Structure formats: C-alpha cells, structure tokens
Amino acid sequence: xxxxxxxxxxxxEQPGSGYELARRFDRSIGRFWTATxxxxxRVLRRMETDGxxxxxxxxxxxxxxxxxxxxxxxxxxxxGAWLREPVEPETVRxxxxxxxxxxxxxxxxxxxxxxxxxREGHAALLARYLTGExxxxxxxxxxxxxQQLQHVVLRGGIEYERMTLAWLDDVLxxxxxxxxxxx
Amino acid sequence: xxxxxxxxxxxxEQPGSGYELARRFDRSIGRFWTATxxxxxRVLRRMETDGxxxxxxxxxxxxxxxxxxxxxxxxxxxxGAWLREPVEPETVRxxxxxxxxxxxxxxxxxxxxxxxxxREGHAALLARYLTGExxxxxxxxxxxxxQQLQHVVLRGGIEYERMTLAWLDDVLxxxxxxxxxxx
DNA sequence: AATGTCTATGCAACTCGTTGCATAGCGGGC
DNA sequence: GCCCGCTATGCAACGAGTTGCATAGACATT
Numbered sequence: 001x002x003x004x005x006x007x008x009x010x011x012x013e014q015p016g017s018g019y020e021l022a023r024r025f026d027r028s029i030g031r032f033w034t035a036t037x038x039x040x041x042r043v044l045r046r047m048e049t050d051g052x053x054x055x056x057x058x059x060x061x062x063x064x065x066x067x068x069x070x071x072x073x074x075x076x077x078x079x080g081a082w083l084r085e086p087v088e089p090e091t092v093r094x095x096x097x098x099x100x101x102x103x104x105x106x107x108x109x110x111x112x113x114x115x116x117x118x119r120e121g122h123a124a125l126l127a128r129y130l131t132g133e134x135x136x137x138x139x140x141x142x143x144x145x146x147q148q149l150q151h152v153v154l155r156g157g158i159e160y161e162r163m164t165l166a167w168l169d170d171v172l173x174x175x176x177x178x179x180x181x182x183x
Numbered sequence: 184x185x186x187x188x189x190x191x192x193x194x195x196e197q198p199g200s201g202y203e204l205a206r207r208f209d210r211s212i213g214r215f216w217t218a219t220x221x222x223x224x225r226v227l228r229r230m231e232t233d234g235x236x237x238x239x240x241x242x243x244x245x246x247x248x249x250x251x252x253x254x255x256x257x258x259x260x261x262x263g264a265w266l267r268e269p270v271e272p273e274t275v276r277x278x279x280x281x282x283x284x285x286x287x288x289x290x291x292x293x294x295x296x297x298x299x300x301x302r303e304g305h306a307a308l309l310a311r312y313l314t315g316e317x318x319x320x321x322x323x324x325x326x327x328x329x330q331q332l333q334h335v336v337l338r339g340g341i342e343y344e345r346m347t348l349a350w351l352d353d354v355l356x357x358x359x360x361x362x363x364x365x366x
Numbered sequence: 367a368a369t370g371t372c373t374a375t376g377c378a379a380c381t382c383g384t385t386g387c388a389t390a391g392c393g394g395g396c
Numbered sequence: 397g398c399c400c401g402c403t404a405t406g407c408a409a410c411g412a413g414t415t416g417c418a419t420a421g422a423c424a425t426t
Contacts (some may be wrong), residue, residue, distance in 0.1 A: 108296035
C-alpha cells in the first residue's frame with residue numbers, strides 16, 4: 001500500500017488537513033494516485049497512531065475547525081525505508097481497452113462517441129498540464145531539487161496525455177474504417 | 184466493475200476454464216486488466232448463476248478435470264449494455280511517480296537503480312509486444328474486425344511502452360543531474 | 367526417494383476502496 | 397425563506413481485491 005506514502009510526500013511538501021489533502025488528491029496528486037476523503041481520513045488516523053504524522057488543531061472563524069497534519073520524524077524514516085524497497089508491479093485497469101476489444105462482438109461504431117468523449121477529456125487535461133507547467137516552472141534552469149522532481153513527474157503526465165491522444169485518434173480511425181466496410 | 188466484462192470478452196474470443204483465463208490474464212489481457220485466479224473463480228461462479236456464461240465439464244487424462252466456460256446469450260447482451268454506458272474515470276496508481284516526488288526528501292540518486300530496473304522491465308515488455316505484433320498481425324491489410332481491434336489495443340500498449348521508456352530516460356537524466364550538483 | 371513444478375479448483379480471513387449518509391455553520395442565489 | 401454548495405470530519409455497511417493455505421494427481425529434476 002502506498003497511499004500512506006503518497007500522503008507523507010504531500011505533507012512533507014506542504015502540511016495540511018484531511019480536507020486539504022483530499023482536494024490535492026482531486027487535483028495534482030490524483031493524476032497518479034487517487035483517493036477519496038474517506039480513505040484519507042482513515043489512513044491519517046492510523047498514521048497519527050503510529051507516530052508517522054503529528055496533528056495540530058487549528059480554530060477558524062466562519063468555518064469549522066480543522067486538524068493540520070505534518071510529517072513526523074518516524075514518518076520520514078518510514079518513507080526512506082519504502083523508497084529503498086523495490087516497486088511492486090503496477091496493477092493496470094484500462095477499461096477503454098476492454099471495451100475496444102468487446103466492440104468486436106457488437107456494433108463497433110457505437111463506441112465512437114464514447115472514444116471521442118474520452119479524447120476530449122484527455123485533450124482538456126493536457127491543456128491544464130501545459131498551463132500548469134508554464135505557471136509553475138517558467139524557468140527550468142532555476143529549480144531546486146524538489147521542483148525538478150515535480151517537474152519531471154509533470155512531464156511524464158504531459159507525455160502520457162500526448163501519447164494517449166495520438167492513440168485515441170488511431171482507435172477512432174480504426175472504428176471509422178470498420179464502420180465504412182460494414183456498410 | 185469491469186472484471187466480469189473482461190472475462191466475457193476473453194470467453195467470446197475463446198472459451199476456456201478458470202485456470203486458462205487466469206493465465207490469459209497473466210499474459211495478454213493482464214496488460215490492461217489484472218486479476219488473480221481467486222477473483223476469476225469467484226466471478227465465474229457468479230456469472231454462471233446469473234446465466235451470463237455456461238459451463239461444460241471436460242474430463243482429461245493425466246491432469247485434473249476442468250470446467251470450460253463459454254459466453255451465453257445473456258452475457259452477450261449484458262456486455263452490449265455495458266458498452267453503451269459511459270466509461271468511469273480510470274483510477275491511476277503510479278507508484279514510481281510517488282517515489283520520484285518522495286526522493287526529494289531523501290538522497291535522489293538512491294532511486295537510480297530502481298528506475299533502471301523499471302526501465303529494463305518496460306524495454307523487455309516492448310520487445311515482447313513487438314514480437315507478438317510480428318507474429319499475430321504480419322499483414323495488417325488482411326485482418327477481420329476482431330483482429331483489427333485487438334491490433335489497435337496492442338498498438339496502444341506499444342506506444343505506452345515507448346513513451347514510458349523515453350520518460351524513464353528523462354527521469355534518469357534528472358536524477359543524475361541532481362546527483363552531480365549535490366557533490 | 368524426495369523435492370519441486372504444473373494443472374485445476376476452491377475456502378477463509380483479511381485489507382483496501384467505495385458509497386451513502388450525518389452533522390453543522392457560513393454564504394450565495396432565486 | 398428555502399435550497400444549494402462549501403468547509404470539515406466522521407460512521408457504517410458493503411463490495412472489490414489480496415494472501416495464505418489446501419487438495420490432488422502427473423511429471424521432471426536432483
């Protein structure tokens with residue numbers, strides 16, 4: 001399980017409450033590690049019990065109080081130990097690929113709108129990534145280690161989206177070709 | 184849940200036992216949808232109860248008997264209904280990306296062997312994909328609909344591996360750069 | 367002769383992840 | 397005045413997925 005490690009990284013980069021973490025997971029981090037607020041709150045409680053993180057209650061005006069967590073020394077060394085372990089093979093869940101192969105047993109062209117919707121989502125995400133890159137890393141020669149590592153992960157996201165867009169175009173061309181020949 | 188649909192697709196392409204399905208998931212299908220034999224046996228039983236698939240006992244010499252499943256009409260129509268539903272957003276779990284951002288809080292160069300091992304794995308997989316493409320789709324102009332759809336999914340895998348290799352080289356270059364500047 | 371691997375299926379226990387709901391005050395729109 | 401959405405946290409129940417183990421005969425290796 002790496003959710004606790006993803007949370008640790010996020011807290012090391014910037015302390016925050018469960019709610020704030022949930023929103024970070026919805027935005028940036030969620031692009032390579034998803035989590036709901038339920039998972040996050042549960043894991044935060046366990047990590048606090050284990051002494052990986054420390055909580056500080058913050059009273060607020062006009063909105064509910066919150067508990068701001070930050071990474072403790074034990075958490076930091078746990079992260080170091082995890083870093084030295086080999087990665088487990090990633091479990092892939094590519095639903096669209098299943099659907100494309102399934103389309104052979106139905107009308108393949110019925111999948112076209114679905115693939116197009118998918119394509120739009122990836123195009124929008126790529127645009128957001130590129131905007132974020134311009135904003136956060138305008139001068140790549142003036143970055144510290146942390147920013148350079150964040151940047152290389154973002155570049156991975158950008159290349160992934162570019163590749164996916166090209167592939168979805170390939171898929172669409174294939175579906176259109178099958179449609180024409182079925183007439 | 185799409186495991187049942189992935190199994191349906193696999194059974195429509197070729198009937199088989201739970202054990203055979205588990206091995207297909209280890210090889211080809213597992214590249215875009217993973218599953219253990221436990222999951223597969225459990226889902227197969229449920230699908231048989233629901234009438235999505237039909238089982239036929241096959242007695243064998245020299246090895247245990249098996250139950251060969253094939254997709255039933257109800258399963259086929261369930262697959263069609265699922266095809267017309269919109270895809271849910273994919274849940275991404277990219278452990279290496281978490282580790283790369285975590286490396287900012289440790290010695291980043293300690294991650295180099297890990298990334299290199301990862302890179303070798305992807306290079307080997309790309310080689311296997313390309314061999315498989317040569318073997319299964321030697322003449323792309325002479326494919327039926329099912330093969331064309333299988334081929335376009337394989338091309339997605341190939342492009343994914345190529346992109347990943349290029350990105351991992353980018354990651355390695357970044358880690359080496361950080362290592363030099365830390366001296 | 368003993369050990370290990372492959373085929374083939376399954377139980378039991380567990381952890382991980384999701385969904386629905388609840389609370390509760392603040393502010394905005396109709 | 398009412399409903400909706402945002403911040404902020406949490407319970408309870410369920411479903412998905414993993415891990416360890418068991419059975420059991422056939423065959424290969426040491």
